[in-house]
Amino acid sequence: MKKRLAVLCLLCVLTTPALAEAPSESEVHQLLTAMQVERNLDQMRVPMIAMVQKQMNDAFKGRAVTPAQQAVLGKLAKDLSALVMDEVSWSNMEPLVTQIYRETYTSEEIDGMLQFFQSPAGQAMTAKQPAVMRKMLVGMQPLLADMRPKVDALMQNAIKQLAQTGQTQPAN
Numbered sequence: 001m002k003k004r005l006a007v008l009c010l011l012c013v014l015t016t017p018a019l020a021e022a023p024s025e026s027e028v029h030q031l032l033t034a035m036q037v038e039r040n041l042d043q044m045r046v047p048m049i050a051m052v053q054k055q056m057n058d059a060f061k062g063r064a065v066t067p068a069q070q071a072v073l074g075k076l077a078k079d080l081s082a083l084v085m086d087e088v089s090w091s092n093m094e095p096l097v098t099q100i101y102r103e104t105y106t107s108e109e110i111d112g113m114l115q116f117f118q119s120p121a122g123q124a125m126t127a128k129q130p131a132v133m134r135k136m137l138v139g140m141q142p143l144l145a146d147m148r149p150k151v152d153a154l155m156q157n158a159i160k161q162l163a164q165t166g167q168t169q170p171a172n
Contacts, residue, residue, distance in 0.1 A: 020106040027110045028101045034117035036126045037097065038090040043130045045088050047137050049081045056080075 032038070056077060065073065086092075101110070116122040 020108065023102055023105060023107040023110040025098055025102065027107060027114070028098050028105075031101070031110050031114045031117065032094075032097065034114055034122070034126070038094075040126075040130055040133070041088065041090055041093060044133060045084055047134060048088065049084050051137070052080050052084065053077050 056073065060073065105113070117126060
């Protein structure tokens with residue numbers, strides 16, 4: 001009898017998380033609205049574009065670029081900016097973000113987060129988050145710059161190894 005009771009208790013403990021109610025799309029939408037995810041995403045796109053353009057500039061730093069090449073690079077920068085603005089839009093990201101939140105959190109957890117983000121502390125966090133992200137991006141630049149030579153060395157080593165094995169032909 002004690003064994004049956006122990007097994008029953010164990011089953012209850014193990015299956016309780018599986019029985020937690022998944023949040024509805026509406027609940028997740030309320031949370032994402034309270035978190036101002038769409039606004040934050042819009043604000044993140046500008047630094048993303050600037051980072052891509054900086055990487056392009058760094059790639060050609062110290063090289064003589066003809067006016068024709070500069071025109072091609074200018075068009076590339078414009079096209080990349082348009083691509084980021086289109087692809088990293090809320091209308092494209094919302095279904096994915098909603099799905100991830102629904103798969104990751106329970107309804108109860110979403111409700112708790114919603115209460116927080118509707119509180120003064122949550123609203124302050126939401127309002128200040130873009131500034132935190134900008135500061136993080138700026139702070140990461142020296143780290144990324146320091147990492148660049150190491151990445152270049154790894155890439156050069158891989159290219160050498162590929163050349164030695166005859167695997168430098170692009171796949172079609």
